[in-house]
Amino acid sequence: MTPRLAIVVPCYNEEEVLPETNNRLLALLSRLEELQLTTPESTINYVDDGSHDNTWAMIEAFAAADTRVHGIKLSGNRGHQNALLSGLLSVEGDAVVSIDADLQDDVSVIEAMVREFNTGTEVVYGVRDSRQTDTVFKRNTALIYYNFMKKMGVDLVHNHADFRLLGRRAVEALRQYGEVNMFLRGIVPLIGYRAATVKYDRAERFAGVSKYPLRKMLAFAAEGITSFSIVPLRFITLMGFIISGFSFAMILFIIYGKTVLSAVIPGWASSVVPTYFLGGIQLLSIGILGEYVAKIYLETKQRPRYFVEKSI
Ligand code: UDP
Numbered sequence: 001m002t003p004r005l006a007i008v009v010p011c012y013n014e015e016e017v018l019p020e021t022n023n024r025l026l027a028l029l030s031r032l033e034e035l036q037l038t039t040p041e042s043t044i045n046y047v048d049d050g051s052h053d054n055t056w057a058m059i060e061a062f063a064a065a066d067t068r069v070h071g072i073k074l075s076g077n078r079g080h081q082n083a084l085l086s087g088l089l090s091v092e093g094d095a096v097v098s099i100d101a102d103l104q105d106d107v108s109v110i111e112a113m114v115r116e117f118n119t120g121t122e123v124v125y126g127v128r129d130s131r132q133t134d135t136v137f138k139r140n141t142a143l144i145y146y147n148f149m150k151k152m153g154v155d156l157v158h159n160h161a162d163f164r165l166l167g168r169r170a171v172e173a174l175r176q177y178g179e180v181n182m183f184l185r186g187i188v189p190l191i192g193y194r195a196a197t198v199k200y201d202r203a204e205r206f207a208g209v210s211k212y213p214l215r216k217m218l219a220f221a222a223e224g225i226t227s228f229s230i231v232p233l234r235f236i237t238l239m240g241f242i243i244s245g246f247s248f249a250m251i252l253f254i255i256y257g258k259t260v261l262s263a264v265i266p267g268w269a270s271s272v273v274p275t276y277f278l279g280g281i282q283l284l285s286i287g288i289l290g291e292y293v294a295k296i297y298l299e300t301k302q303r304p305r306y307f308v309e310k311s312i
């Protein structure tokens with residue numbers, strides 16, 4: 001059966017790039033329909049994540065000009081993941097593709113995704129073939145991050161951002177994850193079902209500047225770790241064991257030195273240094289613990305993730 005496709009595009013202050021994005025996506029929909037890969041009811045669904053510029057006015061204009069275009073406007077800036085989620089969970093369609101507004105992801109690859117879906121695949125990941133266009137800094141930090149996450153036991157699809165196709169079943173599965181701190185890249189592989197990847201070259205941002213400055217990038221990375229892995233907590237326990245063992249051995253050694261060898265215990269260093277050392281370790285451990293407690297705190301509140309202000 002030919003699927004009805006919905007393309008979800010989160011937008012935060014994207015007025016510079018949106019007209020081009022809209023043209024390309026509409027052209028793509030027409031092409032897919034011509035090839036009879038999707039039905040004519042297929043849609044483009046923009047999510048305005050509380051933009052301060054003309055983004056929403058543009059989306060309204062696109063919707064007025066073409067019935068295939070729809071949009072929702074969130075009540076404020078909720079961040080990329082929440083914007084994406086609000087789109088995924090609100091659209092109809094048998095297959096839902098999520099793509100960034102900035103045209104860094106290759107729009108034409110959606111055709112390959114749909115073909116893959118039509119063979120019975122439920123989840124299709126868009127995977128970057130090369131990261132030539134990313135800065136050396138971004139490329140390397142991304143690589144370190146993937147490797148680190150793997151060590152932490154979090155299964156991420158390598159070089160995959162949030163460009164993917166989800167079948168209706170996968171979307172409904174996603175709906176059942178109630179967590180407030182959504183990290184879609186980590187959640188989607190947990191859903192299971194048949195998955196595949198399609199490769200593409202990541203382009204440079206078509207226009208405008210990145211909405212992900214270093215600060216947000218780091219926050220996002222930390223989010224990914226503490227939302228999915230309890231390895232840091234285990235690490236604290238392990239460190240506690242090692243350090244207590246070591247301290248215990250030190251005590252024995254001091255007793256031995258004092259009673260058997262009658263040696264003078266050298267200066268204050270032996271008592272002061274461990275104090276500082278342990279103090280430091282404790283602070284660090286408490287800090288990591290606090291991260292998790294904060295998570296529990298936020299999750300137990302069950303706060304709503306977003307509000308839709310308008311919908312067209
Ligand atoms: N975005 C969003 N809310 C935000 C930040 C970003 O909806 O708070 C959207 C943005 O409009 C874009 C996508 O998320 O469509 C990815 O952002 P960006 O391209 O700036 O990130 P980068 O590619 O630089 O990591």
Ligand code: MG
Pocket residue numbers: 100102104205210
């Ligand atoms: Mg981008």
